[in-house]
Amino acid sequence: MKPLTRHEEHVLLTILHLEDNAYLVTIKEYLEEQTSRELSFGTLYVSLKRLEKMGYIRHLVGEATSKRGGKAIKYYTVTKEGVRKLEKAREVQDSMWNGFSRLAVKLKKHHES
Amino acid sequence: MDSHAWPSNLKNIMSHNRSNLPQWGQWFLKRLLSGEDYEFFSGDLEESLHKDLERKGCLRARLRLHIRLSTIIIPILMSKLRWTVVLIANDLKITTRNIKKHRVFSLINITGLAISLAFFILLISYVKDEWSYDRFHAKASRIYMTTVEIMNNPPAAVSAPILAEPLRAEFPEIVNVVRYWCTSQAVKVGTFIQNQDVALADPGFFSLFDFPFLSGLPGKAIDAPYQVVLTEESASRIFGTVDPVGKVLSINMGNQPQDFMVRGVLERIPGNSSIQFDLLVSFDHISDIFQQEFTGGLIDTPFFHATFLELHPESNPKDLKAKFPGFVDKYYGAHFQKFEMDQSSVRLGLYRFQDFHLGPMGSQSLEGQSRPLYSWILFGIALVVLLLACSNYMNLSLGLSSLRLKEIGAKKVLGAGKIHLIRQFINESLLLSIFAVVLSSFMAVMIFPRFNQYTGKTLSIDYLINPSSACVLLGLLLLTGLISGIYPALILSRLKISDIFSGKLKLGGKNILTRSLLIFQSVLTIFMVAGSLIMIKQISYLTREDLGYDYRNVVAVPTYSFWNNDESGDRALAAFQRELEKNPEILAVAGTSGYSTPMGYSNRTDYEFQDSLVTVAHKRVDYGFLEALKIPLLQGKNFSRELSSDIEDVVIVNQALVRRFGLKDPVGKNFSEFAKDTRPGGYKYTPTIIGVIQDFHFASLHQEIGPMMLNMRPEGPYMYILVCLRPGNPASALTAMQEIWKETIPNKPFSPVFLDDTLKSQYRREQNWGWITRISTAFAVLIAGMGLFGLTALTISRRTKEIGIRRVLGANIPAVLSLISRDLIVLILIANAAAWPMIYWAASNWLQSFAYRTPLALWIFPLAGAMVLCFGMIIVCVQVMRSCLQNPANSLRNE
Structure with a gap:
């Protein structure tokens, strides 16, 4: 299994955060807010497609509303595999970041001296 | 969200089930996404549009939507086409590398294709212009002209x-x-x-x-x-x-x-x-x-x-x-x-x-017509040049491919299929064609002014900037790419991997295809060279042909009298004759019913002769006619005032008439002795011959000189007064003539024409087409020559070692030359044998359209063949010399 990219990780976490209200527009807004970087619909669409294909997320079809021009909505939720994948990513992350602050402080002191 | 909170202008935009997305975005998204996905995705887009509308102005929100759409489409497209793009990009990279590596050969290919495509651009715009004449009127298909046939003259509009x-x-x-x-x-x-x-x-x-x-x-x-x-x-x-x-x-x-x-x-x-x-x-x-x-x-x-x-x-x-x-x-x-x-x-x-424009019907008030023949000539040239360039491409890419066998082999080993290899080669030739099209457009832009000058048209590149012409050009591009790419592609993709790496394979140079392509090229080149030689000969014959009279310094003044009762012609003639005696600038004056017959106003009589009808044209002239045009009188005498018999019953005939009626001793014979006037009714025209003149062209050189007689019967008005001026300064004489004109016939315009000018304009078109053929033949020969140059270069580069060894062993330059050029000579000789009958057939057909034509000179055939052979030999010689003059040590040392 390929590891997730940073972007994919962020998308999965966003969907978790948004709970019942995760769909393209909200995901984009949340991500842009958190990372303070512009994101295009196309990029997001492509990564959602990929994640779904890999089985980490799945979608539910919601109701159509007038502000969507009468178009139905597609909500995303994270699957069990998705959560497991995230946990694993977290583990890797944590082990990598383990003791970071201590080492960083030490290095800073070294630089200053 | 409550809809009451929205600004009022939003409600106008809002409506159920009607998409607010721009057309182009919908079009792309529909094609890129599945039906369900399209629904969701466009919904998401619309929602974000509304959010933008709430926050920003309508215009800015819309603008953002467009930007958003374009940023969406590219990643989606890339994710779909990723591998295809990667493959094509790789192909392109290899192609450009190959083009750079073999600069000379690529140059030969691209210039050849570009020249031929430039010809096609000219052709398309010329033909388009010719066939669009008078069709821009909305009622064009319902507009007719009335025509008339008077007596036996050809119909005119x-x-x-x-x-x-x-x-x-x-x-x-x-x-x-x-x-x-x-x-x-x-x-x-x-x-x-x-x-x-x-x-x-x-x-x-x-x-x-x-x-x-x-x-x-x-x-x-x-x-x-x-x-x-x-x-x-x-x-x-x-x-x-x-x-x-x-x-x-x-x-x-x-x-x-x-x-x-x-x-x-x-x-x-x-x-x-x-x-x-x-x-x-x-x-x-x-x-x-x-x-x-x-x-x-x-x-x-x-x-x-x-x-x-x-x-x-x-x-x-x-x-x-x-x-x-x-x-x-x-x-x-x-x-x-x-x-x-x-x-x-x-x-x-x-x-x-x-x-009307492409038809035979003449009319004085409309612009001149043209013959469809010219479109065909141009088409033939463009086709020949294109075929030459395509064969160049095939030959060179086959020859070069032997240097690329490793590349092909490696690709095959790595799993490239036949289709992939074919696609690569076709892509390569298409890429070259694209270069060629760009180059040819520049060429065409440069050639257009010259081309217009020769064809008398006002064409420009604008003609091509419209959908239909662009389609034709694009089709031509694809066709050229396919024709020149398909054969190398098929051959090279079929090779076995084991053959490729065993090093035994030899492509190009010796195989049947290369040889037949060379023969084909030589046939086309010989055909072009011989064709243009014949054309040049015919055109110079036409334009230099002795008209039988001296047209220099002769002015024709139209009298605008059409029928018998109009006497202005006679009055003008008499006035000019009086002036002739006073004014030393005027050498001779004559009246005539027509100096040539553009509108068919010369009279004709049909005579029955030995069970067939002979049409005899007659022109009314006066005493000074032969003198004004310096037409030599061969037998008998000219009209003169001292003539004893009735002047209206005697005629001077031309040699064509004497020949046609088989007269032994024409002077003194009466028409009733040998021919019968077929005119219905009581009156018969049977004049007596008093003189015979040399044949002169009284009509276009495209028509044969027919039997003709000159008479002085007032059977029609003097439509033209011919005035022969003293060479040098015509202005003063013309001013004098105008004065006289104003006094005698004030009601008719004075519009003199120099015979020189009318004749020149009659043949200018032929001469211009002669030039077009000459220039294009030069281009065709150039392209064929470049191809041969490339092929010889390839052969020699493959045989560098062999030549080196031969030189070391004592072979002199002629021996090496014969080694390399033996094949070429044989091929060109075969091509000659194939080309001659074709040329003979085409040329005799073409010459048939002229009444006055040069005999089809047989010496042109060997001359054209020899020219092509010499040209080929020069190309080969130069390269052989270059490789022979090198120190053989150089070629043998590198291993």
Whole structure:
């Protein structure tokens, strides 16, 4: 299994955060807010497609509303595999970041001296 | 979210089930996404549009939507096409590397293709222009011209002014009748005095033809006399402004200047219109120009202008034409009886106006026509050049491929399929073709002015910037790419991997395809060279052919008299003869019923001779005719005032007549002795021959000199007065002539023409086409030469070692040369054998279209063959010398 990219990780976490209200527009807004970087619909669409294909997320079809021009909505939720994948990513992350602050402080002191 | 909170303008945009996305975005998304995904995705987009609308202005929100859409499409496209893109990008990289690596060969290929495509661009624009003549009128398919056959003359698209009213009255299927005539007249405004093409037309002109107005009212523009319509160009030429509506200018009408008010200005008349004029006035002014009213019947009225008819959409021109004899009988029958003439001597007909430009029907008032032959010549040239370039490409890429075998092998080992290899090679040739198209467009832009000069057209690259031409060009590009790429692609993709790496394989140079392509190229080149030699010979024969008379310094003055009762010709002649005695600048004066027969006004008589009919043309001349044109009298004597017998019963004949009737001793013979006048009725024309002159061309050189006689019977007016001037300064003599003209015939315009000029313009077109053939032959030979150069370079590079060893062992240069060029000589000899019959067939067919043609000289065949052979040998020699003069050590050392 390929590891997730940073972007994919962020998308999965966003969907978790948004709970019942995760769909393209909200995901984009949340991500842009958190990372303070512009994101295009196309990029997001492509990564959602990929994640779904890999089985980490799945979608539910919601109701159509007038502000969507009468178009139905597609909500995303994270699957069990998705959560497991995230946990694993977290583990890797944590082990990598383990003791970071201590080492960083030490290095800073070294630089200053 | 509550909809009440939205700004009011949102509610207008909002509506259920109607997408707010722009069309182009919907189009792309629909194709990129599955149906379900499209639904969700466009929904998401719309929602974010609304959010933007809440926060920002309507315009900015929309703008963001467009930007968003374009940023969406690219990643989605990339995710879909990723691998295809990667493959193509890789192909392109390899192709560009190959192009760079083999610079010379790529240059040969690209220039060859570019030149041939440039020819095609010229061809397309030329043919497009030719075939679009007069088709831009909305009613084009319903516009017909009336034609007439007078006596036995060929039909011409001319008509008589008196015919319009009866046609309109008699036939309900004729919706509109427009008479049109164009003549050159002096126009004066302030200090501006120049001859301009003044057209006269009936008021229906603007409802029949589509000539849009820049200013003025089309409906009323030429309804009344003394009103004039200008064109964009003539307006700015005459007034210096494009909007002179309401101003006054004066036009010479029958030597009487008259004031006209400008009522409108037309847009520039398209180049592909047969109707061309500077000024347009009412047709009523025809009687001012001719100083007479046109009345009477068909026999004593001149046929000179064009008559356009608009037929009812449901009427059939054939049915209409069938009614014409009855029509002539009804309106003019009595008139024919009065003159004791047969009605069938004037036959009316119809001719579709949009066929006029490429058709055989002549007309004085419209622009000159052209022959479809020229389109075919251009097509042939373009095709030959294209085939040459394609064969170059095939030969070179096959030859080069032996250097690329490793690349192909490696690809195959790595799993590239046949299809992939084929695609790569086709892509390669397509890429080259694209380069070639770009280059050829530049070439075409550069050639266009020259090409226009030779063809007399006003073409530009704009002709190609429209969908249909672009499609043709794109198709041509694909076709060229495919033709030249497909064979190498098929051959190279079929190779076995084991063969490739064993190093035994040898492609190009020796195989059958390369040889047959070389033969094919040589055949085409020999064909082009021989063809242009024959064309040049024929054209120079035509233009240098002795016309049988001296046309230099001869001025023809048209008298505008058409029928017997008009005596202005006689008056002018007498006046000029008086001047001849006083003015040393004038050497001879003669009147004639026509110095050539563009409109067929020379009379003809059919004589029965040995069970066949012989048509004899006769021209009315006067005493000075032979002297003015310096036509040699071979036997007998000239007309003279001292002649004892009745001057009206004697004729001078040409040699063609003597030959045709097989006369042994023609002088003194009467026509009744050997021929019978077939004219119905009591009168027979059987004159006595008093002299024989050398044949001279009284018609176009395209026609054969037929039997002809000169007489002095007043059977027609003097339509032209010929004046032979002293060489040097014609201006003073012309001024003197004009003075005399004004005194004797003030009501007719004085418009002298130098015979020199008319003859030159008659043959200029042929000469120009001769040039086009010459230049294109040079290009064809150049392309073939470049191909041969490339091929020899390849052969030599492959045999460098062999040549080195031979040199070391003592072979001299001629020996090496014969080694390399033996094949080529054999191939070119075979090509000669194949080309000669083709040339013979094509050339004799082409020459058939000329009555006066050079014999098909057989020496041209070996000459063309030898030229091509020499050219090929020079190319080979240069390269062999170069490789032989190298120190053999160099070529043998590198391993």
